[in-house]
Amino acid sequence: MREKIFAAISHTVLVENIQQRYIMTGDPMDAAQYQSARHDAYDNISDIRTVTQAKTATSKQIDQVTSVLESRLTEIDEAMTLATSGKKAAAIDLIQKSTSRQFMEKRKALVAGVISAEQGQTTYLENEYASALKQATVSFTLFILEAVVVGILLFVLPRRELRKQQRTSEQLATYAKDLDQSMADLTRERNEVSRLNKASNYLQSCNSFAELTEVAAPLLGRLFDGSAGALHTFAPSRNQLDTLVTWGDIEFTPYLTPQQCWGLRLGQAHVHHENSPTPICRHLDSCNGANETLCLPLIAHGETLGLLSLVYQNTQAVQASSPDLMRFAEMVSHQIGLTIANIRLRDSLNEQSIRDPLTGLFNRRYLDIVAEKEISKALRHNRPLGLVMFDIDHFKKFNDLHGHLAGDTTLIAVAKFAQTHLRETDWVFRFGGEEFMVLMTETQSKDALARIDQLREAISQLTFSHEGVGLPNVTISAGLAMLEDTPRTTQALIEAADTALYKAKQAGRNCVKLAA
Secondary structure, three states, rough: OOOHHHHHHHHHOOOOOOOOHHHHHOHHHHHHHHHHHHHHHHHHHHHHHHHHHOOOHHHHHHHHHHHHHHHHHHHHHHHHHHOOOOHHHHHHHHHHHHHHOHHHHHHHHHHHHHHHHHHHHHHHHHHHHHHHHHHHHHHHHHHHHHHHHHHHHHOHHHHHHHHHHHHHHHHHHHHHHHHHHHHHHHHHHHHHHHHHHHHHHHHOOOOOHHHHHHHHHHHHHHHHOOEEEEEEEEOOOOOOOEEEEEEEOOOOOEEEEEEHHHHHHHHOOEEEEEOOOOOHHHHHHOOOOOOOEEEEEEOHHHHOOOOOOOEEEOOOOOOOOOHHHHHHHHHHHHHHHHHHHHHHHHHHHHHHOOOOOOOOEEEEHHHHHHHOOOOOOOOHOOOOOOEEEEEEEOOHHHHHOOOOHHHHHHHHHHHHHHHHHHHOOOOEEEEEEOEEEEEEEOHHHHHHHHHHHHHHHHOOOOOOOOOEEEEEEOOEEEEEHHHHHHOOOHHHHHHHHHHHHHHHHHOOOOOEEOOO
C-alpha cells in the first residue's frame, strides 16, 4: 500500500511541475505531458481506493491521503485551465495563493498517519499469527495423540469388523453369482419362448398332415439342434403309430406299437442313457451308438395322439436328461399335440360337412362340388362322363312293413356294396332318402350301362338282416345320363338322370335306362 501511495504522490508532484513549466514556457509538449501525468495520478488514486474498499485499520488514513491528492489535482487543473485559455497572469496568481508548501505539509502528516496505522496493523497481525501458531501447535499435538489412540483402537478391534465384512462380502458374492445365474436362466428361457412362439405359429397354421410333414422336419431339427428324431401319430385303429416325420442321421422304423415305447406305456416322458437303470424303448433298438434317448407322448385335451422321439449321440453337446432340455421338449411336444388335435378336428368337421352320417357316403353338397370339377376336367380333356341316379324300389313300403331301423340297415348295406363294387375312380353319393348318385369318369355309355346293370343284379341277390331277423331282398332302378347328351351342367345332368330313372320305374323297375 505504501508503494501505491508514494506513486500517487509522485505523479501529483510531477503534474504540478509540468503545469508550472507550461505556464512559464507555453510549450505544447508540456501540455501533452501534463495530460499523461495527470491520467497516471488519477489511476494511482483509483487503485488506492479499490484496495481500501475492504475495511482495515488504515482505511481512514488512506482515504484522507487520496482526498488531499484529489483536492491538489483539482487546484492544479484550475490553474492549467486558465493558462491554456490565455489567462497566464490569473493562473500564476492562483498558483501563488495555493502554494505547494501547504500541500507538502499536509501530505507528510497524512503519510505519517498511514505509516503509523500500517505499523499498528502489522503488529496486530504478528500477534495474531503468534497466537494462531501456538493454537495450531497445541491442536497438532492433540491430533497426534488422538491419532495414536485411534491407531491402537484400529489395531486392536479390527478383527471383528473384518470378519463381519468378510461374511458380508461372501454373501454379496453368492448373491451376485445367483443373480448372474438367474439372468442367464431368464435369458435362456426368453430365447426358448421366442423360438417356441415362432415354431408354434407355423405348427398352428398347418391345415393338414401333409403340411405338418413338410413343416415339422426342418423346424424340429432346428429346435433340437444336434439331435435325430421322429414324430409318430396314432393310426385310426389306435393299435399302431405311423412315423410321420424324421430328421437326423438315424433311420427310424416306419411304424411301431404302443407297447414298444415306455413313454406311451407310462404316459409320461421317458429318458434312457448308457448308465441309467431305465430300459431303452424297443422301437429305438436300431439306434446303435446313441448315448441318450427321450420319448415324449403327444397329449392334447386328455388324449394321447402320438409320440415325439429324440436321440442324442453326442452327450458332450446336449444331454437329453438335462432339466432345461426336458422342460423345453415338453413345451414343444405340447404344441405338437395341440397341432395334431386341431388338424384332426378340422378333418373331422370337414368330413362331417361332406359325408352322409348314416351311410358314410358323400352327401348332396359334395356332389355339387365334385361334379363341377369333373365336368370341367371332362370338357377340357374331351373325355366321357356319366351320372347315374338309382333308388331302392318300393322302399317306403319296405319301411312301413319292417320299420325305419331295418330300412336304415338296408340303406347302409346297399351303400357299402355300391362303394366297394364300383371303380375307385367312380364317386358314390347319397342324394337323399333312398336315392343314390354315381359319377362315372372316363366311361362310355355302353360300359357305364353294363357296370350299373351288374351292380343292379348284384344288389338284387343281397341278403339283409336286422337284430337277427332276416329281411327280404331289394331291387334298384337306375337312370344314366351322359355329359355329351346334356347341356353340360351339373343340374342338367341330374335332371337327365332323374328322367331316365323315372323311365326305369315306368318300365317295371329293377332295370337301368339311358337318358335320351
